[in-house]
Amino acid sequence: xxVLNEMTVTFESRSVNEAFARTTATAFFVSIDPTVEELxxxxxxxxxxxxxxxxxxxxxxxxxxxxxxxLLESRTAYIQIKDFGVGIPDVRQAMExxxxxxxxxxxxxxxxxxxxSFCDKVTVRSKVGKGTTxxxxxxxxxxxxx
Amino acid sequence: xxxxxxxxxxxxxxxxxxEIDHHSAALLREEIDxxxxxxxxxxxxxxxxxxxxxxxxxxxxxxxxxxLMNSIGGQVKVVNPKPxxxxxxxxxxxxxxxxx
Numbered sequence: 001x002x003v004l005n006e007m008t009v010t011f012e013s014r015s016v017n018e019a020f021a022r023t024t025a026t027a028f029f030v031s032i033d034p035t036v037e038e039l040x041x042x043x044x045x046x047x048x049x050x051x052x053x054x055x056x057x058x059x060x061x062x063x064x065x066x067x068x069x070x071l072l073e074s075r076t077a078y079i080q081i082k083d084f085g086v087g088i089p090d091v092r093q094a095m096e097x098x099x100x101x102x103x104x105x106x107x108x109x110x111x112x113x114x115x116x117s118f119c120d121k122v123t124v125r126s127k128v129g130k131g132t133t134x135x136x137x138x139x140x141x142x143x144x145x146x
Numbered sequence: 147x148x149x150x151x152x153x154x155x156x157x158x159x160x161x162x163x164x165e166i167d168h169h170s171a172a173l174l175r176e177e178i179d180x181x182x183x184x185x186x187x188x189x190x191x192x193x194x195x196x197x198x199x200x201x202x203x204x205x206x207x208x209x210x211x212x213x214l215m216n217s218i219g220g221q222v223k224v225v226n227p228k229p230x231x232x233x234x235x236x237x238x239x240x241x242x243x244x245x246x
Contacts (some may be wrong), residue, residue, distance in 0.1 A: 015168055015169035015172075016169055018156065018167045018168060018169050019165060019167060019169065022167075037230075040199075040230060042198065044199075044200075044234075045200050046202040047167055047199075048201050051201065051202075051203065052169040053170060054168070088180075093162075105207050105208065106171070106175065106203075106209065106210040107203075108202045108203075108205040108206040108209060108238060110202040110205055110237075110238050111201075111202050113202075113237070113238075114201065114202050114234070114237075119240060125147040142224060
């Protein structure tokens with residue numbers, strides 16, 4: 001799909017940046033005027049992906065998170081969130097609802113479930129010791145012409 | 147203040163506000179648990195009326211308070227969530243815990 005617009009931001013894996021990341025990613029799409037509901041869906045999915053990078057990718061350390069945001073043709077949002085942390089040994093297991101490696105930290109194990117519920121497509125690539133890349137796709141509905 | 151705690155008889159109400167994510171949930175958890183440990187209520191009400199955004203950290207927050215209240219023989223109730231937040235809570239299976 002053709003890329004119509006793109007930005008990349010890199011930030012530290014500090015939990016205070018969760019709000020920054022989801023707000024910045026969604027603000028990128030205001031020019032095509034998605035619905036409030038669509039932006040809220042995307043905001044939730046980005047928040048989940050960035051939180052995973054902070055909580056799991058960089059469990060006992062700080063590192064960089066790179067977020068690439070693209071507007072593709074057909075009003076499609078593409079958001080790639082990449083960390084260079086510990087990686088996920090078993091991606092399929094990690095994506096199962098309620099699965100969490102952090103049972104005492106009050107993580108619900110629903111991060112990927114939320115991403116999948118609020119996006120059209122979610123892919124996860126991970127390599128132990130190298131990091132994890134989560135990519136979210138969401139197509140916004142056509143604007144009705146007045 | 148992201149949370150205001152009010153005690154009314156045997157009920158403690160937590161009036162939550164703003165955005166609940168992994169970052170803010172840590173502080174909320176601390177404030178709510180401190181208040182619960184002081185007041186030992188029979189019912190803890192989590193009022194979501196002024197919560198504008200929540201991700202799955204909010205689900206974790208409710209589940210954690212459910213466990214805490216369960217441990218002292220009390221119960222948790224979630225009130226006034228916006229439709230979107232309610233939908234997320236239903237999606238997560240929180241309904242099964244009878245908190246909604």
